[in-house]
Amino acid sequence: MSKILIGVDGSEHSEDAVVFGRALALAAGAPLILAMAYPASPLAVRHGALAGHPVGEDAEAVLAELARPLHDVDDVELRPLGNLSPAQALHETAEEEDAGLIVVGSSHTGRFGRVLPGSTAERLLHGAPCPVAVVPNGYRTRGMPDRLAVGCAFRATEDGNAALGAAEELALALSASLRVMHVVEPMPWVYDSGETSLDLREINASIRADAERAMNERVAGLSPRLRSVATLYDGRPADVLTALSETVDLLVIGSRGYGPVKAVLLGGVSGRVIRSAACPVVVVPRRAHSAVGSVFAASAATEPR
Numbered sequence: 001m002s003k004i005l006i007g008v009d010g011s012e013h014s015e016d017a018v019v020f021g022r023a024l025a026l027a028a029g030a031p032l033i034l035a036m037a038y039p040a041s042p043l044a045v046r047h048g049a050l051a052g053h054p055v056g057e058d059a060e061a062v063l064a065e066l067a068r069p070l071h072d073v074d075d076v077e078l079r080p081l082g083n084l085s086p087a088q089a090l091h092e093t094a095e096e097e098d099a100g101l102i103v104v105g106s107s108h109t110g111r112f113g114r115v116l117p118g119s120t121a122e123r124l125l126h127g128a129p130c131p132v133a134v135v136p137n138g139y140r141t142r143g144m145p146d147r148l149a150v151g152c153a154f155r156a157t158e159d160g161n162a163a164l165g166a167a168e169e170l171a172l173a174l175s176a177s178l179r180v181m182h183v184v185e186p187m188p189w190v191y192d193s194g195e196t197s198l199d200l201r202e203i204n205a206s207i208r209a210d211a212e213r214a215m216n217e218r219v220a221g222l223s224p225r226l227r228s229v230a231t232l233y234d235g236r237p238a239d240v241l242t243a244l245s246e247t248v249d250l251l252v253i254g255s256r257g258y259g260p261v262k263a264v265l266l267g268g269v270s271g272r273v274i275r276s277a278a279c280p281v282v283v284v285p286r287r288a289h290s291a292v293g294s295v296f297a298a299s300a301a302t303e304p305r
Contacts, residue, residue, distance in 0.1 A: 002100030002130075003031040007090045007120065010036065010062040013105030015069075016139035020280055021103040022070055023144045024133075027173045030100070031075035035093055036063050037086035087123035095129050101282070103133045112138045115277045125255075125274065125283055128264045131166060133282045134274060144249060148176035151248030153241050153273070154230075155182060156214035159254030163284045167252040168222050170282070174250075178222070180230040181244055182215045183237040184208055208232065238272035245277035252282045 006021040008014035018034070025032040038059040059080040070076045083089035094102055102124060110116025115136045117125060124132050152167035154160050164180065171178040184207060187200045212232050219230045233240050245251050253274075256267025264285045266274065274281050 003033050003097050004028070004101050004103060005033045005035060005090065005094050005097065005099040006103045007086060007124075008034060008036050008063070008066055008105075009086065009120070010066070011105070011108065012140070013108060013118075013135075013137060014066055015105075016135045016137065017103045017105040018066055018069055019140045019143050020133065020135045022073060024101070024103070024170075024174075025070075025073045027175075029074070031077070032070065032073050033077045033079055033093065033097060033099070034063055034067055034070065035079045035081055035090060037081045037083045037089040039082070039084055085123075086120040087127075090120070090124060091128060099130050101131050101133060102128055103135065105135050105139075106137045108137075110137050113278060115279075115281050116275055125264050125266050128285070129262055131282050131284045132264055133280055135280045136278065139280065144174075148174050148250070149179055149248045150174065150176045151179045151181055151244060151251045151279075153183070153237075153251065153253040153269075154180050154215055154218070155254075156211070156218070157254070159256065159284070161218065163252050163254035164218060164222075166282065166284045168226060170250065170252065171226055171228075172223060176249070178226055178228040179244075179248055180215060180219055180228060181233060181241065182211055182230070183233045183235060183240045184211050185236055186234055208234075237269045241269070241273045242276050242278075245273070245279050245281070248279055250280050250282065251277055252284060255283055255285050 004021055004025050006017050008017060021032060024030070036059050060078065063078040063080060067076060067078055079093065081089035081093060090102060093099070104121045104124065106116045107118035113136055115134050117134050121132070121134050150167055150171040152164050154164050167178060186204050215230050215232065219228060222228055241251070253270045255264045255270055262285050264283050266283065270283055274283060
């Protein structure tokens, strides 16, 4: 079973990541690594822009304090990482440990209750070897509700299918319902020259029908134990999905469909959603649904609680 890696920096936003990571670890029965990067050399602190940053034993003390809420997780490792770059340290640790998920908090500059990746999360999202979850500011004050709804931004592409595979496993592990959301952007919003002779109404109807058919075919293959509903929406995908993030407890979205296989690379829609969503967002790399499954497969295979 793969591990869940939580990256922290000692701030209150680290507590948001810990609360979310704990809930997933308990649901999956998964091992958990709580990691914090620190400058390996005291000279880097004195001569760089890292004055006051925890080093060595300080980092261990911060990790111990942040680990207090994890007392009911069976397997927790505290890992100080001597590295000037938190993103690099987390990336390397995820690869070494074959982590199935990295969890980080949002930037302190973000709005309360909204996701906004900080510099570390931004770098992770553009190169992580596994899915990355970004948790909204203030999540520690509310946590996961008892009756969960997992949302999935779906499209009939490789990364869309990877996202739905991950969302299915998360929903089963968390005994949650699953909302599959496919957003179709009407042609006039893309080509609005006012001079076209195309029958846009007919073209849009055909595009919508094809999208709905592809979505329903994919949803039909989901686990019969899963409470799921699939809905087709019209509009600008980033705007619609951001609004829908207020109606679910966790949103799973694919990365853009190019770039290294098994590496997160944010596209236009996922990049905008991850900067304004109202719930935790899990960004899934192409072909990475098996990585998420390695965390949640054991729980997904059991009967719902």
